[in-house]
Amino acid sequence: MxxxxxxxxxxxxxxxxxxxxxxxxxxxxxxxxxxxxxxxxxxxxxxxxxxxxxxxxxxxxxxxxxxxxxxLGRTHNPEGAAEADPLYRDMQKLNDENRRQAADFMRFLAEKHDKEAGKK
The missing domain is CATH 1.10.260.40 (lambda repressor-like DNA-binding domains)
Structure with missing residues (x-):
């Protein structure tokens, strides 16, 4: 393929x-x-x-x-299928307000990770 x-x-x-x-x-x-x-x-x-x-x-x-x-050349899309990610599937079940909260929390976790990675 x-x-x-x-x-x-x-x-x-x-x-x-x-x-x-x-x-x-x-x-x-x-x-x-x-x-x-x-x-x-x-x-x-x-x-x-x-x-x-x-x-x-x-x-x-x-x-x-x-x-x-x-x-490996099996797909043209470097990002992959977001639909395969369990987080993506669960996000589809949330209402708009809960989605905003989840997105805010994910940004918080990413920023926390970046700060912690900078300390190492």
């Missing part, structure tokens, strides 16, 4: 670089820091000389805020 006739390993290295540069405007060093992987690994992955482990793939996707399916 890959896109086009490219090999999956070619798609991965292209998608990784595109997500890093175009979507997130990150350097290889910044991606390495955010993902917890060595900078040399990022360079090898983008050059196609090494392939990531499942754990590394997950770390890269999380650091870039994209899905592993996007990095």
């Amino acid at each position: 890959t896109i086009g006739h490219e090999k999956p390993s070619d798609i991965f290295k292209e998608r990784l670089r595109a997500a890093r540069e175009s979507l997130r405007q990150m350097s290889q060093a910044a991606l390495a820091k955010e993902s917890g992987l060595p900078p040399s690994s990022i360079a090898h992955f983008e050059a196609g000389t090494r392939k990531p482990s499942f754990d590394s793939l997950r770390k890269l996707a999380n650091a870039l805020s994209v899905t592993t399916d996007f990095l």
Whole structure:
């Protein structure tokens, strides 16, 4: 189910670089820091000389805020299907006021996370 006739390993290295540069405007060093992987690994992955482990793939996707399916060429959408997220499904059950409160709380948690991450 890959896109086009490219090999999956070619798609991965292209998608990784595109997500890093175009979507997130990150350097290889910044991606390495955010993902917890060595900078040399990022360079090898983008050059196609090494392939990531499942754990590394997950770390890269999380650091870039994209899905592993996007990095692997299984979908064109880097953000993934929000409908698959249990939070999204539960939000659909709320009235407008409760949705506003939930959105406010999610923003609060995200800001709290960012502050805590800055302290480390």
